[in-house]
Amino acid sequence: MSELPEGLAAFVETAGWGEAEVAPLPGDASFRRYFRLTQASGATAMLMHAPPPHEDPAPFLHVAHWLNDNGMRGPAILAEDASAGWVLTEDFGNDRMRDWLDLHPGEERAAYDAAVDALAALHRLPPGPFAPYDMAVYAREVALLTEWYCPAHGLDVDVDGHAAAWEQVLAPVLARQNPGVTVLRDYHAENIMLLGGRPGAPQGLIDFQDALVGHPAYDLVSLLQDARRDVSEELEAAMLRHYAAASGGTDHDFLADYATLGAQRNAKIVGIFTRLNARDGKPRYLAMIPRVWAALERDLAHPALAPVAAWFDANIPAELRAANGAFPA
Missing domain, CATH: 3.90.1200.10 (Aminoglycoside phosphotransferase (APH), C-terminal lobe)
Structure with a gap:
């Protein structure tokens, strides 16, 4: 994981995904980066890195929790460390x-x-x-x-x-x-x-x-x-x-x-x-x-x-x- 962001390994380990394969995904027009985690069982999750000071995942988490609490379909939040910019979510797949x-x-x-x-x-x-x-x-x-x-x-x-x-x-x-x-x-x-x-x-x-x-x-x-x-x-x-x-x-x-x-x-x-x-x-x-x-x-x-x-x-x-x-x- 040497080319991956600092702190990634520790966060996914704490979240229970430490053995997962990490694959970087294309980004968007921001400083955010995305990764797909795949466990040996085939289970997958999405990892977002939104590092301060350029990014702050707290607004994303705030809206995601509200959407999911109100019957809309934001991704389920599996683990979060907003102060370090890490969010692990449900994987919605590839069908944009x-x-x-x-x-x-x-x-x-x-x-x-x-x-x-x-x-x-x-x-x-x-x-x-x-x-x-x-x-x-x-x-x-x-x-x-x-x-x-x-x-x-x-x-x-x-x-x-x-x-x-x-x-x-x-x-x-x-x-x-x-x-x-x-x-x-x-x-x-x-x-x-x-x-x-x-x-x-x-x-x-x-x-x-x-x-x-x-x-x-x-x-x-x-x-x-x-x-x-x-x-x-x-x-x-x-x-x-x-x-x-x-x-x-x-x-x-x-x-x-x-x-x-x-x-x-x-x-x-x-x-x-x-x-x-x-x-x-x-x-x-x-x-x-x-x-x-x-x-x-x-x-x-x-x-x-x-x-x-x-x-x-x-x-x-x-x-x-x-x-x-x-x-x-």
Whole structure:
């Protein structure tokens, strides 16, 4: 285990997995690392290393315990040492919804039906004991566009006007999101595990440590305007109808809020993907920006986004928008 993180052997020994084989797994856009442990019996578990000071597993544990206590399907926690950044969990297997659909494209509708049903079930619960998705958070996130993306393209934009336009369009969203629901914030096809290897099986949830209490439309946007997987406009519309049926209905205001939060999330992601390249040396995320930008443009066409759309018209060059925000090859 010489190439493995310091402290791993002692933690898994204490957890009763000291004899297990340790296999590193691909990471995500963070400092977290993942390992699969396999015992001689064939039993497996997942080990997450989220080392301080860059990471803190305590929020993940907090949300996981709440989800599992309330009938949702987060991974069972087998052992934890939050101060050292170690968490041992149930192994959900390898059937991520995105990878599974690559192999079974004809099951797309069934998989998304199940993912929307899981969200509707989450939204029927009282909101969890998490911080609010308030204006300060929305504003901080959307500012990533002007902090990272615009400078990367050499654009001198109206930063104050950007903030003011977003505050104007987000104010009615905030007024309508009380009492709110638990928002997982990164609910998409790469963070949904098909536990039975099929879309009708329980939806295993991962990567939910940033959960807040906010608007029910947010995680729908995350799922249906996926930065990492193409979701057709036809499927998006069908899933919005499916959510309405599963949740007791949506209205004009809900669809306006969906577009507003779609634009907010997509502007944030464009900024984050630019930062991942510029600050963290991860250029692969730049190739995803055109998909995100195309969804952003569709959201901006909604009348609820008029102030933000006007800012884009005045500050983002038409040729850049025509290229869906792409960086030069």
